[in-house]
Amino acid sequence: MSKPQVLIAANPKTGIVWSKDEQASKLGAVAEVLELTSSSRSEFFDELAGSGKYANVVGIYRHNDSVSAVGLFDKELIDKLPKSVKYICHNGAGYDQIDVAAASARGIEVSHTPQAVDAATATVGAFLAISAVRQFYRAEVNVRNGKWKAGLKPARDPEEKVLGIIGMGGIGSALARRLIAFDMKVIYYNRKPISPEPDFPCTYVSSQDELLKQADVVSLNLPLNDKTKGSFGKKQFDLMKDGSVLVNTARGAVVDEEALIEALESGKLASAGIDVYPDEPNVNPKLIAMDNITLLPHMGTETRDTQKKMEILVLDNLVSAVSGKGLLNQVPEQKK
Known part of the structure; x- marks a missing residue:
């Protein structure tokens, strides 16, 4: 039986830096992990559609640095996500770069990393x-x-x-x-x-x-x-x-x-x-x-210790979600 696909929507060099071992051992054990290679928003849209390489993704690990490649996770982008996407797991306590209302309308659950920061x-x-x-x-x-x-x-x-x-x-x-x-x-x-x-x-x-x-x-x-x-x-x-x-x-x-x-x-x-x-x-x-x-130049979480905690918390959310146990840190707007 094939594993569900998860996309790491981040720059490969700066997205997951401190938790590569956990990415392989934790997430890799329950999902097929795809790295973001799209170089533009339009290319990303093409690769999400039809038979594109992200067309069957179930969960997305989102990092703010993905903005430089694919832009904000606004309504336009979220509406382009394939029906298979059920989870967007964001690396950050603040998630204003994600249109949560648009995600909710698509039945997509969103998580963030509050305690880690x-x-x-x-x-x-x-x-x-x-x-x-x-x-x-x-x-x-x-x-x-x-x-x-x-x-x-x-x-x-x-x-x-x-x-x-x-x-x-x-x-x-x-x-x-x-x-x-x-x-x-x-x-x-x-x-x-x-x-x-x-x-x-x-x-x-x-x-x-x-x-x-x-x-x-x-x-x-x-x-x-x-x-x-x-x-x-x-x-x-x-x-x-x-x-x-x-x-x-x-x-x-x-x-x-x-x-x-x-x-x-x-x-x-x-x-x-x-x-x-x-x-x-x-x-x-x-x-x-x-x-x-x-x-200061937005130094809030600029430590390797905290960034590792954030990365692991996102990975844990994805592992829990694709294993059928739900998100660990769903954003407040979506909680009943």
Whole structure:
């Protein structure tokens, strides 16, 4: 009996890097594994259709780097997938590059890798928060330019400051644990309180507006979707404390970038720590020119340890799915 076919929709050199052995031993044991060789979106469509080499694929391992070859997994692409496709297993906690509604309409189940990214992304968030509060980037620019402390003003200490987390999921919880070690007080806003209560000291606030009024550092830890796109703008910045800090490790498009720049230029925000941007890899030159903010090039999961955990979790989802046991980490929109 032939094995079901699974497509690795990723660059062979960068898609599965740290888990080649697991790809062979785990996935190879239950499926025939095909590598993506399509060099364009149109070629990919041709190879999905009729008697093309991907025409009988049941599951797809999707990596963001596939965009350079075949584009986003939008409605157009998903509607081109053969009827055999039942699963799209995405390597990443965020899955805004996949049209989940279009997949659901085709009866295709989608998974992602939430828990695998929590620790690494939270570490980036903690670094950005501390760097922004203490103004470490400005100090580093000084010392690299031979200016020592010239022009530097005293910054703030994180101790006893209020950290406001918008979106207390896995990443937000891991961030809270890290910054509690700096004696920060944690408040959070979700649509409803976490149940059971977190195993660390924190306080739920019933509205985002109230969180913004109380927090010295606001961390965005929410997904990008139609409801959250551009949702953090001038109104939200106006509610924040004068001289407060914004940290964004979620998605760049969640924030109205012009409103962010205005808040930084006016001094409403003392600083910011940013790892994500609306038009990656392009970064607004106005942000680059500011020496009071810390910028990173989407470094959230840029560790070999975390990338291996993510790869293995995608493989485990595919193995479970093609073995008839269902997905392990189906996206929330599809859960009943």
